[in-house]
Amino acid sequence: MAHNEAAEKSERFSAGSGGDEADAWRARLGWAFGLIADDPAEREAALAHLDGVRRDCRAALERCNELWHLTRPLGPEEQYQEPTFRRAREVYAQMSGRSLPGGLWVGGGGRGPRLPYALLFLEWEARFPREWTEHAKAWGAKQSLIRLMAVAGHDQPTRAKLIDLVEVVVQRAYRCKDREYVRVARAVDGEVLRHRLHAAAASDNPWARLHAGYILWLLDRPEVPNTRHVWRTWVAETSGRHRDFSGPR
Template sequence: MRRKARDRAAAEKAYDQAASHCLPHALVSKPADDGITTWAGLPFALLFLEWEARYPEEWTRHAKDWGWKQWLIRELATADHDDQVKAKLIDLVDLVVQRPYRCKDREYVRVARAMDGAELRGRLHRAHQSGNSWAERHAGYVLWLLDRPEAPNTRHVWRTWLAGTRTC
């Protein structure tokens, strides 16, 4: 009987390992002690956020989960990533600043602060001068926050910034 239990446990472990690389299990199976950079679900998490950024209406119909979006963004903003993941995160910030605000988009400031550099700032400056009124405001605000790492990213700060001088 013990052998059956061991075999079953080994089979369950192998199944869980394989499932951790497939949807939807990969998105919900991140062990607490694993870093985000080694998480098997990282490609799916990036795809989930890109789906929301590029196709918000479709995402809302089929996958809407604001809490999950917020959690993923916060996790991704606190880790060291390879160049490919950094490029994807910069793309996401660029996409988000160029569209009307959606729930939890403010969390992307965390990503911008973590990915701050010439590539991101160049894109933000282009968005700020794009002629798209939302992109101009949003990118300007993110640039302003990047220059002030001590400033909190709150609704109050956003409203105060909007009411005042909006220069980068």
């Protein structure tokens, strides 16, 4: 997806939320849509921006830690009112808000202005896993964002994006926290998703056959929990060609 197209989708996803709040998110993290651009040069520029912001965050955190030690003799109440230390904390918060994944947790729920940036972070990990791992690996953030997205009632553009993500993920060898996408599949279950999963399960890709087959099996059994035990039992009970893929999940 080109950067301009991604930015236009961000505008549509943010529609209906407070304009000022959406503008604030865009000012902090609008650059991040370059991370999922089709143009390698645009992605490279966005990665360089992210690396710079993360360096600033580390420097600001080091400054906070230094001042915390220096002001500790003041006592707990006076310490946090000390102007230099207070300003250092403000700078760190500002830097974190312009970075990933830290900036994703600056206010807002799963919907509204945060939604396009949460989806962006997940799409980045799904489409460009090497770059994501090198520049912003955060398995806990990935898990939290998937769970945040795994709810009913999304609008059509959001449902379409989540279905796309499930389709991408089932095509690859398992990555940490990919099993969480079962939650998303259950939240957006429907004809479109099942059609894509059936196609993946019938493909020549062994990972797609395995992962898509497992998700389809769970979609037909909403009462069954998505646990490691269930996964391993399912693999053991399916065709022997799956046995090589039954490692930890």
